[in-house]
Amino acid sequence: MRKKENHSVTAADAASGKPIRRRDSVATRARIMAVATREFASKGYEGAGTDDIADRASINKRMIYHYFASKERLYLAVLENAYLKARASEATLDLDQMEPLKALQTFVEFTFDSFVQDRTFINLLATENLQKAKVLKKSKSVSSFNSPIIQAMGRILKRGEAQGVIRPGLDPLHLWITLIGICYFFFSNIYTLSVILETQFDKPDVVATRRAHVVDFVMNAVRPHKA
Amino acid sequence: MRKKENHSVTAADAASGKPIRRRDSVATRARIMAVATREFASKGYEGAGTDDIADRASINKRMIYHYFASKERLYLAVLENAYLKARASEATLDLDQMEPLKALQTFVEFTFDSFVQDRTFINLLATENLQKAKVLKKSKSVSSFNSPIIQAMGRILKRGEAQGVIRPGLDPLHLWITLIGICYFFFSNIYTLSVILETQFDKPDVVATRRAHVVDFVMNAVRPHKA
Amino acid sequence: MRKKENHSVTAADAASGKPIRRRDSVATRARIMAVATREFASKGYEGAGTDDIADRASINKRMIYHYFASKERLYLAVLENAYLKARASEATLDLDQMEPLKALQTFVEFTFDSFVQDRTFINLLATENLQKAKVLKKSKSVSSFNSPIIQAMGRILKRGEAQGVIRPGLDPLHLWITLIGICYFFFSNIYTLSVILETQFDKPDVVATRRAHVVDFVMNAVRPHKA
Amino acid sequence: MRKKENHSVTAADAASGKPIRRRDSVATRARIMAVATREFASKGYEGAGTDDIADRASINKRMIYHYFASKERLYLAVLENAYLKARASEATLDLDQMEPLKALQTFVEFTFDSFVQDRTFINLLATENLQKAKVLKKSKSVSSFNSPIIQAMGRILKRGEAQGVIRPGLDPLHLWITLIGICYFFFSNIYTLSVILETQFDKPDVVATRRAHVVDFVMNAVRPHKA
DNA sequence: AATGAATGAGTATTCATTCAT
DNA sequence: GATGAATGAATACTCATTCAT
Numbered sequence: 013m014r015k016k017e018n019h020s021v022t023a024a025d026a027a028s029g030k031p032i033r034r035r036d037s038v039a040t041r042a043r044i045m046a047v048a049t050r051e052f053a054s055k056g057y058e059g060a061g062t063d064d065i066a067d068r069a070s071i072n073k074r075m076i077y078h079y080f081a082s083k084e085r086l087y088l089a090v091l092e093n094a095y096l097k098a099r100a101s102e103a104t105l106d107l108d109q110m111e112p113l114k115a116l117q118t119f120v121e122f123t124f125d126s127f128v129q130d131r132t133f134i135n136l137l138a139t140e141n142l143q144k145a146k147v148l149k150k151s152k153s154v155s156s157f158n159s160p161i162i163q164a165m166g167r168i169l170k171r172g173e174a175q176g177v178i179r180p181g182l183d184p185l186h187l188w189i190t191l192i193g194i195c196y197f198f199f200s201n202i203y204t205l206s207v208i209l210e211t212q213f214d215k216p217d218v219v220a221t222r223r224a225h226v227v228d229f230v231m232n233a234v235r236p237h238k239a
Numbered sequence: 240m241r242k243k244e245n246h247s248v249t250a251a252d253a254a255s256g257k258p259i260r261r262r263d264s265v266a267t268r269a270r271i272m273a274v275a276t277r278e279f280a281s282k283g284y285e286g287a288g289t290d291d292i293a294d295r296a297s298i299n300k301r302m303i304y305h306y307f308a309s310k311e312r313l314y315l316a317v318l319e320n321a322y323l324k325a326r327a328s329e330a331t332l333d334l335d336q337m338e339p340l341k342a343l344q345t346f347v348e349f350t351f352d353s354f355v356q357d358r359t360f361i362n363l364l365a366t367e368n369l370q371k372a373k374v375l376k377k378s379k380s381v382s383s384f385n386s387p388i389i390q391a392m393g394r395i396l397k398r399g400e401a402q403g404v405i406r407p408g409l410d411p412l413h414l415w416i417t418l419i420g421i422c423y424f425f426f427s428n429i430y431t432l433s434v435i436l437e438t439q440f441d442k443p444d445v446v447a448t449r450r451a452h453v454v455d456f457v458m459n460a461v462r463p464h465k466a
Numbered sequence: 467m468r469k470k471e472n473h474s475v476t477a478a479d480a481a482s483g484k485p486i487r488r489r490d491s492v493a494t495r496a497r498i499m500a501v502a503t504r505e506f507a508s509k510g511y512e513g514a515g516t517d518d519i520a521d522r523a524s525i526n527k528r529m530i531y532h533y534f535a536s537k538e539r540l541y542l543a544v545l546e547n548a549y550l551k552a553r554a555s556e557a558t559l560d561l562d563q564m565e566p567l568k569a570l571q572t573f574v575e576f577t578f579d580s581f582v583q584d585r586t587f588i589n590l591l592a593t594e595n596l597q598k599a600k601v602l603k604k605s606k607s608v609s610s611f612n613s614p615i616i617q618a619m620g621r622i623l624k625r626g627e628a629q630g631v632i633r634p635g636l637d638p639l640h641l642w643i644t645l646i647g648i649c650y651f652f653f654s655n656i657y658t659l660s661v662i663l664e665t666q667f668d669k670p671d672v673v674a675t676r677r678a679h680v681v682d683f684v685m686n687a688v689r690p691h692k693a
Numbered sequence: 694m695r696k697k698e699n700h701s702v703t704a705a706d707a708a709s710g711k712p713i714r715r716r717d718s719v720a721t722r723a724r725i726m727a728v729a730t731r732e733f734a735s736k737g738y739e740g741a742g743t744d745d746i747a748d749r750a751s752i753n754k755r756m757i758y759h760y761f762a763s764k765e766r767l768y769l770a771v772l773e774n775a776y777l778k779a780r781a782s783e784a785t786l787d788l789d790q791m792e793p794l795k796a797l798q799t800f801v802e803f804t805f806d807s808f809v810q811d812r813t814f815i816n817l818l819a820t821e822n823l824q825k826a827k828v829l830k831k832s833k834s835v836s837s838f839n840s841p842i843i844q845a846m847g848r849i850l851k852r853g854e855a856q857g858v859i860r861p862g863l864d865p866l867h868l869w870i871t872l873i874g875i876c877y878f879f880f881s882n883i884y885t886l887s888v889i890l891e892t893q894f895d896k897p898d899v900v901a902t903r904r905a906h907v908v909d910f911v912m913n914a915v916r917p918h919k920a
Numbered sequence: 921a922a923t924g925a926a927t928g929a930g931t932a933t934t935c936a937t938t939c940a941t
Numbered sequence: 942g943a944t945g946a947a948t949g950a951a952t953a954c955t956c957a958t959t960c961a962t
Binding site: 508509510511512513549589591592593594595596597598599602603605608609611612613616633635637639640641643644646647648649650651652654655656657658659660661662663664675676679680682683684686687688689691 | 735736737739740776816818819820821822823824825826829830832835836838839840843860862864866867868870871873874875876877878879881882883884885886887888889890891902903906907909910911913914915916
Binding site for chain 5: 754755757758763
């Protein structure tokens, strides 16, 4: 009944300096989170069921309530975790150390590539927006989720303008939304687009073409009028 | 939205001098569609319930099955109708009659504005993509939904390149996806963005700022390198 | 919308000397009866649905109520018709003209063969007995259904005893039940027997073997002790 | 009717000194089975409802699905249980220890009497045959249901032939079907027969007469030609 | 005679959640 | 910390039947 993932989890715990808890408890919680993330992402909030989650995590359903109190709170935990992971992985980019244009390109490529690997976050956001962010609003850690990257964007634009490689007048917030959006829509709507346009958009070569287009489009959009 | 049987029914009615609305299958069908569209768009496929739809349409639940056979088929009808409406309203734009850049700008503004008024289509697409287009795949009228606009895009690019006002090398399909995407993401994710960035993105002035940014960004992205 | 069976039905009507009715009405009634018989026999009273019956008879569901007033009354009509047909076909046997043993054998073979061709009657009886003859009790023509054959049985036994070819002491009513029963059970339970005994009992050679066994068994059971 | 888990549960209970009935899965399961058997037997598969079964077993409807997964699986459990009970009670007969004719008579009387007491099995078989054994086919324990008695029949015939008390040429399988059938039909169709023949066939004296007839008929049918 | 629209009570099944141990 | 039993309300869907024309 016990699973092998124990080791890594315990290690992570130890590393983060938390008091040592009974291994089972940590592992069970982690297993619930992993399965719930998959289920919510693939079926939406309504579509995912506590029975399925419990079964697939090989735990008793009651444990979900033991650790998370309710389906909604479990979902919120999943959502917060997704934001944390996204931000944490953005934080490794070190955009401030790069040339401004290189920084923008890197950010776009990073965003695009993160969606190629895993659309979990996209699906969670789709679900949450369908509910008008009803659950996310209840989060307490929300405020810490997004600001840094907007500010980083601002610093890039400033440096770029100063160097004359980026045209002035770009708003960091809206630029950020735009860059994400260009990457996002292709993946968030990949299934309906594939049906409507009768093309398989998730084939590697199509994805590669798309990636090139996105980078090219953005680079041209931010360049000064006469280089 | 109206069906062909209208003619005969209305004609017969007029002829017999009876009051217009009796046991009006067309009206009932239309009422179900209208309510279902609202419900599916606001709650997703799983979230919307046949009981609610029936209640809100003031019809007997059984009628849904009389006219649409199943919840899924009703949802598909709603989805197809949304595509048809979207394409029909795009078709009124007459892009081929405009200057290339003007045409692009008009298309972007039109797309953006259509989302301002009504996020129904966005929500239906979100729901459908969560289900990997499971239902849309079953549509028989699908093929007629999207091609014309991509071709129009191609003609605009061609004219723009010829006139030297649009840079060469842009792919019409990917350009179309990008333009839609830039408009789309802001609205599809407006609730989570509002929470995360602690801003109310649906306030008119924010929307106006966003609109200007989008148009500006696109116009700069398609311009030739040295004008 | 009209069907070809019209002719035969009308002919039958004419032959029976009834006043000529509008053909459609007769045909519709007949079509409902035919389909309902099939449906009730194959699915039981609960299992058969008025929707299905209407669809398969290519008539409007309302017609069932027009002609038969309710599902139960339709079912009763089907049941009465089945009894009438069974008795009518028994009446063609002319058992009184045969040698007593020959008459018994003929009756057994006739009963057995009638089940080979068509298990409709068996299924209707199964359904009706599950309901404790709730519906049949309401029939008004019931009394005329069965007596003649029991009396015929009595005459055969009398003649057989007199001739010394049938042992005395056999009760005509119970003999009749026994003869029917020996034929009946094999067919009424053919599906469960086939599964339990892992044999396909409806294969022609198995049926033939069964028929021979039944005749042999009965003939031996009625014979006088010392021939 | 009781299950093996009883022992451990009861033992544990006794050991811990707790009151006997707590949240007793065995009892609940058994109660559902008992009620379901009654309901399916008296109303057929379609006629019996999960709501009724739950109410009459004084359990929450959800429990049916907890223990049996679906109405069909519950019905299958009921069916298998009925076969097991029937075979188990047959097994107590010890036919091999009796004189051949006595053994046949005992088997017939036993079969007849088992139907007098309880027509549950008959009704379940009627229901199942109406569905063409659709459910029984899915049983995994089916094969073990019937073979022993046929073989016992074979041994009786062999002994009887050797002793010259049973005529040769009787097939054990068909003899078994015939013996059951003679008993079965009277009870399976007792309601329709009672209506048609305007007699109450379930009155004790009629049943007794029938029993005597059946035994007499069978004994005469198996006897050698010249005693 | 015939039709399609409409109804309300019913079906099996699933849901998130809580209780007892 | 963990479990299996238990719950009641909700789900999509079907039923026999009646209404209006």
